[in-house]
Amino acid sequence: xxxxxxxxxxxxxxxxAAVGGINTATFYACYLPLHRLLPYFAAYSLAFALSMTGSxxxxxxxTYRTRPSWKKFLLFPLTQVTNYGxxxxxxxxxxxxxxxxxxxxxxxxxxxxxxxGYLVSRRILRPPARPGTAAGAVRGTAGQAGASPVRSxxxx
Numbered sequence: 416x417x418x419x420x421x422x423x424x425x426x427x428x429x430x431x432a433a434v435g436g437i438n439t440a441t442f443y444a445c446y447l448p449l450h451r452l453l454p455y456f457a458a459y460s461l462a463f464a465l466s467m468t469g470s471x472x473x474x475x476x477x478t479y480r481t482r483p484s485w486k487k488f489l490l491f492p493l494t495q496v497t498n499y500g501x502x503x504x505x506x507x508x509x510x511x512x513x514x515x516x517x518x519x520x521x522x523x524x525x526x527x528x529x530x531x532g533y534l535v536s537r538r539i540l541r542p543p544a545r546p547g548t549a550a551g552a553v554r555g556t557a558g559q560a561g562a563s564p565v566r567s568x569x570x571x
Contacts, residue, residue: 427478431533434473439525442466446521455517459506467495479541487540494536501528 445465449458471491475483505524509515515523 427537428533430478431474431536432529434470434478435525435529435532437473438466438470439522441469442525443521447518450518455510456503456506459503459521463495463499463502467492470495474536475540479537481541490539491536494532494539497535498528498532501531 442462442465445462446458449461452458453461471488472483474491475481475487481487502521502524505527506520509520509523510517
């Protein structure tokens with residue numbers, strides 16, 4: 416089913432990875448200056464919180480091609496809690512147990528958390544289609560392959 420959406424079945428995970436790259440760059444641009452002022456874990460936590468809003472907007476509009484809503488915005492931190500937990504554990508393990516440089520460890524920890532982050536964010540930002548709805552009607556219009564209608568909440 417490679418023709419299912421614009422770019423095939425890999426388009427969405429590729430867009431998610433691209434957004435992840437942008438979000439990682441944003442996070443890292445915040446982390447490095449904070450790391451000079453704060454202990455590494457405090458700098459990590461603050462940079463993570465700062466990059467979350469941009470990640471939400473990019474994932475709703477670009478990755479899942481849906482509109483943001485207040486409901487999704489309020490649920491999105493759940494994706495980040497999962498991601499934060501996995502990355503935090505990875506960060507502590509890489510720095511504390513493996514002796515990795517604390518300036519590089521967040522990037523390695525993020526790579527390990529990527530697949531789980533994709534699955535959780537997809538579930539929150541693009542809920543499954545309602546039963547009895549034709550796949551074409553749910554996925555979008557002919558002019559917007561892969562686009563999804565707003566399914567819940569008011570747009571931001």
